Amino acid sequence: MRRYSKQRTRMINNHLIARGITDERVLKTMATVPRHLFLDESIQNQAYSDNPLPIGSRQTISQPYIVGLMTEALELKGIEKVLEIGTGCGYQTAILAELAERVFSIERIASLAFRAQRTLDSLHYHNILIRAGDGTYGWSEESPFDAIITTAGAPKIPQTLKRQLAVGGRLIIPVGSQSSQTLLKITRLSEEPDDIKTEDLCGCRFVDLIGEYGWKG
Ligand code: SAM
Numbered sequence: 001m002r003r004y005s006k007q008r009t010r011m012i013n014n015h016l017i018a019r020g021i022t023d024e025r026v027l028k029t030m031a032t033v034p035r036h037l038f039l040d041e042s043i044q045n046q047a048y049s050d051n052p053l054p055i056g057s058r059q060t061i062s063q064p065y066i067v068g069l070m071t072e073a074l075e076l077k078g079i080e081k082v083l084e085i086g087t088g089c090g091y092q093t094a095i096l097a098e099l100a101e102r103v104f105s106i107e108r109i110a111s112l113a114f115r116a117q118r119t120l121d122s123l124h125y126h127n128i129l130i131r132a133g134d135g136t137y138g139w140s141e142e143s144p145f146d147a148i149i150t151t152a153g154a155p156k157i158p159q160t161l162k163r164q165l166a167v168g169g170r171l172i173i174p175v176g177s178q179s180s181q182t183l184l185k186i187t188r189l190s191e192e193p194d195d196i197k198t199e200d201l202c203g204c205r206f207v208d209l210i211g212e213y214g215w216k217g
Pocket of ligand 1: 055
């Protein structure tokens, strides 16, 4: 775990604190989770630079700043049930598992879901359930969720996810075209799923959310 610890500290200072991430729990967690172990050995030395990196199947791990920003916006205190759409390599999943009580994560590409599960098992995470499938349906049997994070860009907010959000819960999702999106923070205000507060966090560019309530693959 000590390997790359200097690079992790530099990542925290230069890419997170310097760009306005202040949540101490998020900073502490990202300073300890070994991001390089989620990547292919040939690119592990780039793990702590502020870039997205390839994880196979034409998908990417998000840059550290975006992971920090999205996680901070979820306002996790340690007691939440969280849904993640887009497990990818499992790095964001590990961050969520450190900061919340339980994490349910869905990945469309089965080989990525399998590899993420293996990595997370090797790091001894026991509060994560991963399944392969179309996350735009959400995970209704486990709803409502206190927080939902979508790590792929959607044409609009899937109604399914609004419905599966607890009252007071937060949904972080990139919404826009396939070439650029706005990262949105949605807070559900009442039992009525469309009674929401919407905040724009920043412009961004994510891979496509492909599925029934996303882009058609
Ligand atoms: N958070 C991830 C990580 O730490 O590696 C990065 C995820 S990557 C930017 C987005 C992921 O969303 C991809 O792995 C992609 O296959 C997945 N994805 C796209 N559409 C999906 C869907 N409908 N359901 C579940 N996963 C989906």
